[in-house]
Amino acid sequence: MPPKVEERFIWLSGAIVPVYEAKINVLAPTAQFGLNVFEGIRCYWNSEQNQLFAFRLADHFKRLKRSQRLLKMADTFSVEELKEAFIAVIKANEYKEDLAVRQTLFIEGYGSWGSREPVNMFIAPIPKGKTSAEYNKKGLNCCISSWQRINDNALSPRIKCGANYINSRMGQLEALENGYDTAIFLNNHGHISEGPGSCLFMCKGGKLITPLFTDSVLESITRDSIITLAHDLDIKVEERSIDRTELYNADEAFLCGSSMEITPIFSIDHYEISKEKGQVTKKLHEIYLAAARGEETKYRHWLTPIY
Numbered sequence: 232m233p234p235k236v237e238e239r240f241i242w243l244s245g246a247i248v249p250v251y252e253a254k255i256n257v258l259a260p261t262a263q264f265g266l267n268v269f270e271g272i273r274c275y276w277n278s279e280q281n282q283l284f285a286f287r288l289a290d291h292f293k294r295l296k297r298s299q300r301l302l303k304m305a306d307t308f309s310v311e312e313l314k315e316a317f318i319a320v321i322k323a324n325e326y327k328e329d330l331a332v333r334q335t336l337f338i339e340g341y342g343s344w345g346s347r348e349p350v351n352m353f354i355a356p357i358p359k360g361k362t363s364a365e366y367n368k369k370g371l372n373c374c375i376s377s378w379q380r381i382n383d384n385a386l387s388p389r390i391k392c393g394a395n396y397i398n399s400r401m402g403q404l405e406a407l408e409n410g411y412d413t414a415i416f417l418n419n420h421g422h423i424s425e426g427p428g429s430c431l432f433m434c435k436g437g438k439l440i441t442p443l444f445t446d447s448v449l450e451s452i453t454r455d456s457i458i459t460l461a462h463d464l465d466i467k468v469e470e471r472s473i474d475r476t477e478l479y480n481a482d483e484a485f486l487c488g489s490s491m492e493i494t495p496i497f498s499i500d501h502y503e504i505s506k507e508k509g510q511v512t513k514k515l516h517e518i519y520l521a522a523a524r525g526e527e528t529k530y531r532h533w534l535t536p537i538y
């Protein structure tokens with residue numbers, strides 16, 4: 232039997248320990264200044280193949296390394312070590328179900344916000360379904376946030392670091408307090424950027440449109456998967472800036488991310504987009520989940536078997 236969530240095993244400092252024994256120093260720069268970079272990686276259980284598949288693990292590790300490099304954190308773990316530890320901690324928990332795995336590199340020790348080391352790591356596999364409410368909805372009523380998305384010249388959205396989620400928090404809490412499910416941010420040029428923890432696609436005239444990476448958007452792995460899947464389905468994709476009112480007039484729109492997967496947007500600022508999941512969104516959602524769960528051999532190269 233896999234352990235209860237409160238007793239699950241976490242990988243920390245080279246050891247696999249129960250979560251209540253995984254401790255860090257309160258003076259560590261990660262605790263004081265959010266000095267960490269991380270990935271949220273999904274694993275999908277395939278009961279027919281009796282196998283757990285990690286989705287696009289190598290691409291997550293590439294992004295983790297880019298984030299680490301941009302924050303000038305010491306390069307302590309090789310990609311091989313990142314992968315070995317990832318697999319070991321899931322096996323230790325004996326998980327045979329869908330997971331969201333948090334893999335975080337952080338600055339420990341007694342330094343300050345300028346410290347580059349020591350860099351340590353924890354890996355926490357979390358059975359899926361326990362995260363934020365907006366990740367478990369059939370469709371989302373969104374608002375355009377009054378908060379601007381962070382930008383590359385202040386706090387780069389390209390870096391997946393804990394501190395960036397303060398901006399996400401402001402947008403998400405404001406949206407919830409005003410009765411919406413989640414927020415969509417505009418960037419510092421007034422164009423659509425992304426959600427607090429997801430990327431955005433809109434569909435108009437059968438074509439998919441998504442903001443550029445230079446529109447203050449995380450280099451999302453789900454976004455990349457959707458672009459590939461859309462090409463394979465003969466759906467045209469445009470990567471370009473999107474105006475706010477253009478989005479209000481979309482035929483379909485959805486948010487996407489490792490946690491969010493593909494979730495339709497029902498309305499934005501009370502402009503109705505659709506009452507249910509649109510046709511293009513539905514097609515992409517089905518093929519995305521089939522690919523991630525190992526039911527589509529064509530995308531098998533995206534998967535890493537755990538067992």
Ligand code: PMP
Nearest residue numbers: 428429430449451452453488489
């Ligand atoms: N944007 C933000 C701000 C996010 O936190 C996430 C989730 N990691 C995404 C986009 C989607 O990225 P991915 O598809 O790689 O999970």
